[in-house]
Amino acid sequence: MSANNLGRKILVIDQTLREGMQFQGIVFSLAQRIKILEFQEALGIDVCQAGYPSAHPMEAKIVSKVAAHAKKNNFCIRTSALGRAFAPDADILCNTNVDDIHFHLQVKNTITKEVQTRLLQDIEALIGLVRNRRPGAAISIAMLDIGKTDSDLLTTWVHLLGQDLGVDILSLPDTSGIMAPNQIHDKILALSALSPKARLSVHCHNDRGMASANSIMGIIAGACVLEVSALGIGERNGIGDLFTTAKLLQTQGMTLGVDTDNLKLFQEYYGFLDAIVREQTGAALIQCNTPVFGEAVKTHVAGTHARGEFGTLSEEKFYLNLLCGQTLVQKYLKHKNISHDKEKLHQITAAIKTESITLERRLTRSEIEAIVLCAL
Numbered sequence: 001m002s003a004n005n006l007g008r009k010i011l012v013i014d015q016t017l018r019e020g021m022q023f024q025g026i027v028f029s030l031a032q033r034i035k036i037l038e039f040q041e042a043l044g045i046d047v048c049q050a051g052y053p054s055a056h057p058m059e060a061k062i063v064s065k066v067a068a069h070a071k072k073n074n075f076c077i078r079t080s081a082l083g084r085a086f087a088p089d090a091d092i093l094c095n096t097n098v099d100d101i102h103f104h105l106q107v108k109n110t111i112t113k114e115v116q117t118r119l120l121q122d123i124e125a126l127i128g129l130v131r132n133r134r135p136g137a138a139i140s141i142a143m144l145d146i147g148k149t150d151s152d153l154l155t156t157w158v159h160l161l162g163q164d165l166g167v168d169i170l171s172l173p174d175t176s177g178i179m180a181p182n183q184i185h186d187k188i189l190a191l192s193a194l195s196p197k198a199r200l201s202v203h204c205h206n207d208r209g210m211a212s213a214n215s216i217m218g219i220i221a222g223a224c225v226l227e228v229s230a231l232g233i234g235e236r237n238g239i240g241d242l243f244t245t246a247k248l249l250q251t252q253g254m255t256l257g258v259d260t261d262n263l264k265l266f267q268e269y270y271g272f273l274d275a276i277v278r279e280q281t282g283a284a285l286i287q288c289n290t291p292v293f294g295e296a297v298k299t300h301v302a303g304t305h306a307r308g309e310f311g312t313l314s315e316e317k318f319y320l321n322l323l324c325g326q327t328l329v330q331k332y333l334k335h336k337n338i339s340h341d342k343e344k345l346h347q348i349t350a351a352i353k354t355e356s357i358t359l360e361r362r363l364t365r366s367e368i369e370a371i372v373l374c375a376l
Contacts, residue, residue, distance in 0.1 A: 006253040011199070011225045013047040014040050014242055016273065017066075018082055019234035021051070026280045030062050034069055036230075039269040041070070041077045044257040045242075049080045049227075053096050054089045064096040071097075078138075085141060090126050094133045101130050101137045102171075106144040107157055124165055138168040140225075142203065145175035146187060155194060162195020169225055170198040174214060177207030177237065185217040192222030201225030206237040215240035216248055226256075230273050231285040231293075243270075244291055267293060301362075303328050320363050321356040324349060333372065336365060344375045351375070 017033055020026065028036070033050065040048050050067060053060035067079040080100035083089030093101050105123070107116075123141070130139055141161055146154060162170045172191065174184060184204065192200055202218030202225070204211040211232060219226055228245050232238035243266055246258040260266070270293050274286045289296045292312065299317045303325025304310075318332040329349045333340050340348060351371045356363055363371075 005220060007255055008224065009255045010219060010249060011046045011201075012242070012246060012256055012258055013049055013080070013201070013225060013227045014045045014229060015049040015203075015227055015239065016040075016229040016233060016242075018049045018051050019229050019239055020273070022235035023233045023238065023277070024281045024283065026277060028276070030065055032276060033062065033066050035272060036269070037066055037070060037075075037077070037079075039230075039265070039272070041075045042259075042265060043262065043269065044259045045077055046257055047078045047080050047100060049082060049102065050098060051081055052083065053081050054083045054092045060092055060096055063098065067096060067098045080138075080140075085123055085126060087122075087126060087129060090129050094130065094137075099137060100140065101134060102140040102142070102169075104142040104144060104171075107149065107153065109148075109150045109153060111153070120160060120165075123161070127165055127167065140169035140171055140201065141167050142171035142173050142201075144173055146172045147174045147176050147178045147183075155191065158191050159194045162198030162200075167198050169201050170195055171201040171203050171225070171227065172218070172223070173203035173227075174205055174211075175203075177205030177211065179204075179210070179214060181210060181213045181217040184214040185221040188218045188221035188223050199224050201227055202240075203227035204240050205235065206232055206239060209237075211238065211240040212244050215245045219245075219249055219254070220252070231270055231290070233273065233277070233285060241291070243293075263292075300328060300331075320352050320368060321361070322353045324352060324356075332368070336368075338365075338369055338372055340372045341376055348372055348375050 016036055017028055021028060037048050051059055051063040053063045063081050070077060070079050078099040080102050081093050081096055081098045082102040082104060083093045085103035085105040127139060130137060143157055158170060161167045188200060200223040202215050202223045204214035215226060215228060226245060228240040228242045230242050232241040243260060246256050247260040250256055250260060270286060274284060277283060277285050286293055288294050298315050299319060301319050301321060302323045307327065318328060318335060320329060320332055326345050326349045329352060330345060348371055352363060352368060
């Protein structure tokens with residue numbers, strides 16, 4: 001990592017509430033949104049994107065109540081909402097009294113110069129409207145979709161929005177989720193020099209499993225705003241994950257307000273969200289192999305891993321099959337409080353290996369206890 005990234009402050013926008021309702025059509029109640037907002041506040045998130053007010057008048061009221069709850073309780077977290085980059089949505093967004101106003105905009109490769117001129121005039125008027133009504137609000141505009149937008153067109157619009165029109169945050173989403181980490185890095189690196197006034201933001205979709213990696217590489221390349229969600233919940237296969245992206249950026253020397261050391265609170269936040277998804281869809285966000293929060297990350301099977309030098313968590317679980325070694329077997333027996341003759345550990349381990357490869361599976365506790373008993 002470049003030395004220029006050391007200590008660099010990264011703004012984190014948690015989009016769990018807005019992007020989350022694009023995951024298989026789930027809907028957050030007001031009470032659930034307030035609870036999620038409170039998790040975000042406690043974890044040191046900078047901005048909560050509370051919803052999409054122009055979708056329905058009741059949605060606008062709910063977003064307004066979320067913003068009011070944050071203000072009433074003197075939360076440090078800022079609230080925001082997303083809408084289309086045109087005047088009617090801007091009016092609705094301003095009326096919710098969120099702190100920051102976020103827009104999305106798609107400029108297709110087939111756009112003509114005449115249409116581009118008119119669109120720029122409309123956006124300039126839009127920005128003026130927000131500046132007049134909400135002078136303290138940070139304005140973000142997301143350019144959809146950097147993976148498919150012509151490079152010259154994207155370059156032109158990044159300069160126009162970030163330099164000429166003075167947008168505060170210029171979001172560069174890989175909306176289709178088709179880019180690789182090196183592609184995101186190179187794209188952001190090239191664009192970061194075009195709009196020194198605007199902060200670049202990354203918003204990466206997970207269709208090919210690269211969202212969190214892409215988000216990290218976009219930040220390393222020069223973006224300073226990170227758009228993520230709890231457990232990566234979002235449209236289709238989701239977006240970058242809040243915890244893993246924040247933790248890995250912190251370990252590389254960047255400054256984020258997110259309290260990734262508070263794993264217990266993160267587990268509560270993620271568990272709360274997972275329960276909502278399970279109730280409404282029957283599916284689960286937290287799977288056995290979910291990074292950090294899944295059960296599999298705690299487990300050890302191979303003898304090489306028995307020394308406890310590998311992995312990220314101090315909590316350990318052990319499963320015994322033909323790959324086990326004496327150290328792992330000893331740890332398993334101690335963990336399960338199974339009395340054994342330490343002098344016969346080699347014999348016990350050999351028997352476990354033989355039984356496992358014979359049965360073509362890992363052994364159960366009762367089977368291991370039987371082997372230990374035979375060795376006594």
